Amino acid sequence: MNAEIICVGTELLLGEILNSNAQFLAQQLASLGIPHYYQTVVGDNPTRIKKVVAIACDRARLLIFTGGLGPTPDDLTTETLADFFQAPLAERPEIIADLEQKYAHRGGFSPSNRKQALLPVGADILPNPIGSAPGMIWQPRTGLIIMTFPGVPAEMKQMWHDTAVPFLRSQGWGKEIIYSRVLRFWGIPESVLAEKVAAQIARPHPTVAPYAGNGEVRLRITVRASNEAEAQQLIRPVEAEIRQIVGLDCYGADDDSLAGCVATLLQQRQHTVAVAESCTGGGLGELLTRIPGSSDYFRGGVIAYANAIKVEVLGVNSEDLEREGAVSATVAAQMAVGVKTRLGSDWGISITGIAGPGGATLTKPVGLVYIGVALPEGEVITREFRLSAQRGREWVRHLSAMNALDVLRRQLLSQV
Amino acid sequence: MNAEIICVGTELLLGEILNSNAQFLAQQLASLGIPHYYQTVVGDNPTRIKKVVAIACDRARLLIFTGGLGPTPDDLTTETLADFFQAPLAERPEIIADLEQKYAHRGGFSPSNRKQALLPVGADILPNPIGSAPGMIWQPRTGLIIMTFPGVPAEMKQMWHDTAVPFLRSQGWGKEIIYSRVLRFWGIPESVLAEKVAAQIARPHPTVAPYAGNGEVRLRITVRASNEAEAQQLIRPVEAEIRQIVGLDCYGADDDSLAGCVATLLQQRQHTVAVAESCTGGGLGELLTRIPGSSDYFRGGVIAYANAIKVEVLGVNSEDLEREGAVSATVAAQMAVGVKTRLGSDWGISITGIAGPGGATLTKPVGLVYIGVALPEGEVITREFRLSAQRGREWVRHLSAMNALDVLRRQLLSQV
Numbered sequence: 001m002n003a004e005i006i007c008v009g010t011e012l013l014l015g016e017i018l019n020s021n022a023q024f025l026a027q028q029l030a031s032l033g034i035p036h037y038y039q040t041v042v043g044d045n046p047t048r049i050k051k052v053v054a055i056a057c058d059r060a061r062l063l064i065f066t067g068g069l070g071p072t073p074d075d076l077t078t079e080t081l082a083d084f085f086q087a088p089l090a091e092r093p094e095i096i097a098d099l100e101q102k103y104a105h106r107g108g109f110s111p112s113n114r115k116q117a118l119l120p121v122g123a124d125i126l127p128n129p130i131g132s133a134p135g136m137i138w139q140p141r142t143g144l145i146i147m148t149f150p151g152v153p154a155e156m157k158q159m160w161h162d163t164a165v166p167f168l169r170s171q172g173w174g175k176e177i178i179y180s181r182v183l184r185f186w187g188i189p190e191s192v193l194a195e196k197v198a199a200q201i202a203r204p205h206p207t208v209a210p211y212a213g214n215g216e217v218r219l220r221i222t223v224r225a226s227n228e229a230e231a232q233q234l235i236r237p238v239e240a241e242i243r244q245i246v247g248l249d250c251y252g253a254d255d256d257s258l259a260g261c262v263a264t265l266l267q268q269r270q271h272t273v274a275v276a277e278s279c280t281g282g283g284l285g286e287l288l289t290r291i292p293g294s295s296d297y298f299r300g301g302v303i304a305y306a307n308a309i310k311v312e313v314l315g316v317n318s319e320d321l322e323r324e325g326a327v328s329a330t331v332a333a334q335m336a337v338g339v340k341t342r343l344g345s346d347w348g349i350s351i352t353g354i355a356g357p358g359g360a361t362l363t364k365p366v367g368l369v370y371i372g373v374a375l376p377e378g379e380v381i382t383r384e385f386r387l388s389a390q391r392g393r394e395w396v397r398h399l400s401a402m403n404a405l406d407v408l409r410r411q412l413l414s415q416v
Numbered sequence: 417m418n419a420e421i422i423c424v425g426t427e428l429l430l431g432e433i434l435n436s437n438a439q440f441l442a443q444q445l446a447s448l449g450i451p452h453y454y455q456t457v458v459g460d461n462p463t464r465i466k467k468v469v470a471i472a473c474d475r476a477r478l479l480i481f482t483g484g485l486g487p488t489p490d491d492l493t494t495e496t497l498a499d500f501f502q503a504p505l506a507e508r509p510e511i512i513a514d515l516e517q518k519y520a521h522r523g524g525f526s527p528s529n530r531k532q533a534l535l536p537v538g539a540d541i542l543p544n545p546i547g548s549a550p551g552m553i554w555q556p557r558t559g560l561i562i563m564t565f566p567g568v569p570a571e572m573k574q575m576w577h578d579t580a581v582p583f584l585r586s587q588g589w590g591k592e593i594i595y596s597r598v599l600r601f602w603g604i605p606e607s608v609l610a611e612k613v614a615a616q617i618a619r620p621h622p623t624v625a626p627y628a629g630n631g632e633v634r635l636r637i638t639v640r641a642s643n644e645a646e647a648q649q650l651i652r653p654v655e656a657e658i659r660q661i662v663g664l665d666c667y668g669a670d671d672d673s674l675a676g677c678v679a680t681l682l683q684q685r686q687h688t689v690a691v692a693e694s695c696t697g698g699g700l701g702e703l704l705t706r707i708p709g710s711s712d713y714f715r716g717g718v719i720a721y722a723n724a725i726k727v728e729v730l731g732v733n734s735e736d737l738e739r740e741g742a743v744s745a746t747v748a749a750q751m752a753v754g755v756k757t758r759l760g761s762d763w764g765i766s767i768t769g770i771a772g773p774g775g776a777t778l779t780k781p782v783g784l785v786y787i788g789v790a791l792p793e794g795e796v797i798t799r800e801f802r803l804s805a806q807r808g809r810e811w812v813r814h815l816s817a818m819n820a821l822d823v824l825r826r827q828l829l830s831q832v
Contacts, residue, residue, distance in 0.1 A: 013452055015442030019435050022457070026431030036429060037464050039457035041438070048453050055471060180430065191487050191526035201489070210488055211427060213568060220432070275698070275719065281705025282691070282698025285719045289697025292773050292809055300725040303691065303701045303717035305710070309759055313716075313729075343725055357708050386521060391546050391570065393708055 001173065003029055003036040004060035006052060008067040008077050009151055010043040021066045021149075021156055028160060032168060033176035033224065034062065044074040050084050061143055067151035069133035071112040077148055078119060078136070085140035087120035094125060095134055102132060126163050131155040137167055145171075176224055179231030181253055183219045183242060186406045188249040190217045197242055206238050215399050248410060258405040259287040265412040266297035271346040271376065273408070275301035276314055276339035278326065278352040279369070284401040299345045304335060310352075314338030325361075327352050329370050329382040336372035337380055348374035351404050355396045356389055365389060369400045371407045375415075383407050417589065419445055419452040420476035422468060424483040424493050425567055426459040436569055437482045444576060448590040450478070460490040466500045477559055483567035485549035487528040493564055494535060494552070501556035503536035510541060511550055518548060542579050547571040553583055561587075592640060595647030597669055599635045599658060602822045604665040606633045612661050622654050631815050664826060674821040675703040681828040682713035687762040687792065689824070691717035692730055692755035694742065694768040695785065700817040715761045720751060726768075730754030741777075743768050745786050745798040752788035753796055764790035767820050771812045772805055781805060785816045787823045791831075799823050 005025050011017050022039050029036050038059065042052045049068075056063050068077030082089050095117035103109035109132070119125065119136050126135035126147065133150040140146060147164055149156040168174060185193060190212040194201060197219065200208040206223040221238050225231035243250050251261050266273060275284045285301045288294060302313050307326050310316040315338040316331055324330045332350050340348025353369030360366045366389035374380045387399050421441050427433050438455050445452050454475065458468045465484075472479050484493030498505050511533035519525035525548070535541065535552050542551035542563065549566040556562060563580055565572040584590060601609060606628040610617065613635065616624045622639040637654050641647035659666050667677050682689060691700045701717045704710060718729050723742050726732040731754040732747055740746045748766050756764025769785030776782045782805035790796045803815050 012438075012455070013442055014446050015439045015444075018439050022428075023431045023434050026429055028431075030430045037459055037461070038468070039428070039455075041455035043453055045453070051475070052454070059467070178430075180432075182432075189522070189526070191528045194488050194528060195526065209426070209490055212486070220427075222430075277698065277701075279705075280702070281710070281714070282693065282701025282717060282719065285693075285698025285721075286696070286702050286813075289695075289699075289721065289813075290810065294697070295721060298697070298721050300721040300729075301698060301719035302729075303698065303719065305701075305705065305714050305716040306759075309716040313718075313758070342729070343722075388546075394706060395570075397702075397706075 001034065001062065002060050003034050003062040003064055004056045005029075005036060005039040006056060006063060006065050007039070007041045007151075008044060008049060008065060009041075010045075010074070012041045012067075013043045020153055021151065024153065024157060025064055025066070025160070028165075030178045030180075032165070032174040033178050034168070034173050036060070044068060044076055046076050046080045046083070049076065049080045053081065053084050057144060061145065063144070063146045065146065065148040066156055069116065069135060069148060069150045071110070071116055071132065081138075081140075081146060081148070082120040085120065087122060087140060089118040090121050091117045092119055092125060095119075098127070098134070099132060126159055128155055128159055129162065130158055135159055137164070176226055177228065177231065178222060178224055179228060179235070180220050180222045181232075181235050181239065183221065183239065183250055184252050184256055185217045185219070185246065185249050186251050186258060186402065188217060188246070193217050193219070193246065193249075196245055200238060200242055206234055208238065208242070215395075215402060248413060251406070251409060257290075258402055258409060260291055262288070262405050262409050262412065263291045263294065263297060265409065266347070269346075269412070269415075272297050272299045273347040273349060274299045274339045274343035274345035275404075276335035276348065276350040276372075277301060277303050278305060278310070278335070278350075279355040280351050280397050280401045280404075281305060283397055284349070284351060284404050287401055287405065299343050302339050302342070310335060310338075314342065325364065327354055327364055327368055327370060329372075329384065332370035332372035332382050333374075333380045334372075336374040340374040346376045347408065348372075349404055349408050350374075351400050353385075353387075353396065353400050355393045355400070357393060360389075367396050369396070369403070371400075371404045373407055373411050375411065381407075381411065417450065417478065418476050419450050419478040419480055420472045421445075421452060421455040422472060422479060422481050423455070423457045423567075424460060424465060424481060425457075426461075426490070428457045428483075429459045437565075437567065437572055440569070440573060441480055441482070441576070444581070447594050447596075448581070448584060449592045449594060450584070450589050452476070460484060460492055462492050462496045462499070465492065465496045469497065469500050473560060477561065479560070479562045481562065481564040482572055483565075485532065485551060485564060485566045487526070487532055487548065491549075497554070497556075497562060497564070498536040501536065503538060503556060505534040506537050507533045508535055508541060511535075514543075514550070515548060542575055544571055544575055545578065546574055551575055553580070592642055593644065593647065594638065594640055595644060595651070596636050596638045597648075597651050597655065599637070599655060599666055600668050600670075600672060601633045601635070601662065601665050602667050602674060602818065604633060604662070609633050609635070609662065609665075613658055616654060616658055619654075622650055624654065624658070631811075631818060664829060667822070667825060673703075673706075674818055674825060676707055678704070678821050678825050678828065679707045679710065679713060681825065682763070685762075685828070685831075688713050688715045689763040689765060690715045690755045690759035690761035691820075692751040692764065692766040692788075693717060693719050694721060694726070694751075694766075695771040696767050696769075696813050696817045696820075697721060699813055700765070700767060700820050703817055703821065715759045718755055718758070726751060730758065741780065743770055743780055743784055743786060745788075745800065748786035748788035748798050749790075749796045750788075752790040756790040762792040763824065764788075765820055765824050767816050769801075769803075769812065769816050771809045771816070773809060776805075783812050785812070785819070787816075787820045789823055789827050791827065797823075797827070
């Protein structure tokens with residue numbers, strides 16, 4: 001038994017809306033353990049919808065449609081399906097009654113709504129508790145099940161949870177679940193990680209697959225199991241193996257973030273941090289304060305964009321700044337110490353770099369960034385990064401802030 | 417000539433990522449006037465990818481693939497296409513050279529990257545200026561064109577603009593264009609705007625359509641024309657009418673941002689600004705420094721998260737803070753004046769508010785935010801906002817920073 005998701009709507013082909021329905025349904029199918037191998041998007045066109053149905057019948061046994069159930073002439077999903085399977089449409093009194101009730105306060109439903117009460121003979125109503133468009137659950141031939149949902153995400157989701165999931169469970173699905181855990185890494189390229197955990201990737205179950213995005217690499221560990229507890233039990237030893245191999249480059253799993261890790265480590269130590277930012281302009285502080293309750297560990301910061309502020313507010317030595325330049329390990333160190341002292345925090349962390357597109361010199365290219373960390377005991381460390389300038393200013397700034405969090409995370413961990 | 421978008425990736429079938437690539441490509445095809453009737457998603461499975469290719473060849477003449485070009489064993493798009501069309505793969509020295517250059521600072525590319533240099537004989541390289549995975553433009557048989565892109569959106573988009581669009585235009589597409597201009601508004605609800613410009617929305621061409629998202633309202637003016645100059649000429653009078661009706665609530669068009677408007681206004685006056693942020697934690701500074709060359713007008717800021725920093729660094733009166741609370745118009749005003757004085761800027765702007773989920777009191781709910789603006793001549797103004805707490809902490813923080821920019825923008829404009 002496998003499913004295909006078919007989203008109907010010309011607005012999807014015009015790129016006017018993002019296909020979030022497909023993502024929701026994909027997650028739901030995965031969690032119920034119902035395999036699905038294809039998703040299709042097609043416009044509000046009966047001929048092309050029929051072609052899609054013909055293909056889908058050949059390769060899937062549960063066809064899930066979204067869209068095209070509305071009252072307007074371009075909403076064609078139901079009648080096209082009826083036509084394809086040569087089933088007559090019949091008006092359902094239950095739907096008429098439901099529409100009458102829903103539109104009572106507006107003086108009754110409009111004539112165009114009436115077509116929403118037409119379903120193929122033999123189909124069951126899939127009630128829509130929110131909107132006007134009901135869907136259907138229909139077995140037009142043995143071994144084939146069709147479900148239709150409106151395109152409005154809130155309506156589709158509620159109908160899915162209220163009616164589709166209990167129906168699918170009653171048919172015996174959802175006994176096996178597919179469960180994933182995502183491990184998250186910072187400071188290791190995808191290719192290096194893939195080589196280190198090649199033995200894990202090679203195994204058939206649980207599967208381990210790397211993917212990259214937004215500057216970080218992830219490993220997805222996926223299992224089939226009869227329930228969540230069993231899934232976790234299967235995943236645990238694989239995760240432990242990988243963490244053992246990769247070490248500190250693995251910073252967390254699932255919804256963990258670098259900022260969240262730093263927050264937890266600071267809270268465990270009852271330590272506070274303050275930030276001194278140049279090229280990131282506040283982005284590091286913004287990341288650290290995304291977390292509710294960040295006032296526990298975040299005291300504040302100084303955005304020392306102009307050099308005068310590095311000197312006057314943070315106490316950077318003006319001769320050092322002149323000699324080494326604002327983008328230097330020396331200035332990064334003094335900024336970190338300065339903000340720690342000035343704001344009275346346990347840790348100080350600084351970023352100074354060239355985000356571009358301007359500002360590069362012969363010896364200092366766009367993407368050159370120094371991170372400074374002033375430790376509670378008075379020591380200060382710095383790190384140099386040479387980030388890719390090709391991906392632009394926002395990329396350099398994003399990676400700078402993330403690298404700063406990672407440098408702080410590793411320092412916090414090394415102090416255990 | 418019509419296109420099909422084919423997105424390859426098991427992560428799409430598992431619902432782990434939203435298919436934003438399909439939306440981007442759909443918009444781009446529409447703007448070039450290239451019809452497309454189907455989109456398909458398939459997993460990293462050669463057998464199923466081949467089935468999808470067989471179907472797509474029957475119904476489209478331009479197949480656009482995203483995903484599956486990476487260095488890992490589950491990246492299979494290129495070899496599967498080569499296999500389907502029975503074309504041998506050949507290593508491209510240009511790609512090897514490009515990889516060597518990109519990975520030079522890491523001591524060379526890894527062995528797994530080498531497979532990214534394999535393309536079918538006869539295919540042209542579709543260069544990837546950002547990442548390691550190049551795509552291809554390939555005519556495996558007469559009347560069929562295949563383009564492949566990596567799944568990483570930033571890479572795919574740049575490759576599309578740099579190489580795919582010029583190629584498609586050289587083939588004669590994009591002769592009639594669909595051209596849109598988006599007007600952007602802040603501080604006016606969608607329903608109010610729609611009523612004000614009802615006459616413009618009612619007209620058939622250019623079409624004017626309102627939409628809302630991310631806290632702002634937009635109007636999209638769309639025309640069909642034979643070229644951009646003609647399109648702009650058709651749009652110009654409609655835009656002028658709308659701007660005349662709506663006034664200052666329209667802050668810009670297309671890629672304009674509130675931060676960009678503020679930047680331009682400050683640069684025109686040769687003025688500088690400094691920020692004092694509490695609940696936004698650096699987010700306002702981050703927005704103001706996204707713009708290249710922001711050092712012209714941005715001096716820096718103080719992230720005064722802890723109250724002690726408001727008093728010690730910004731000079732907020734501790735008795736006032738005690739009496740009125742940190743989230744008050746009085747403290748906002750003193751923060752703005754304090755940062756202006758301390759950092760020596762022409763303008764000072766402050767944000768203090770309750771982002772939630774904690775921190776609310778009986779009289780001060782989550783979402784209560786005060787913005788202060790210290791003007792160059794010494795005057796200081798404050799504004800109170802009561803933002804919706806239901807959409808969460810990040811929503812309150814985002815709207816706080818955007819409202820601060822808007823308050824500053826209106827002050828800058830009123831000074832002309």
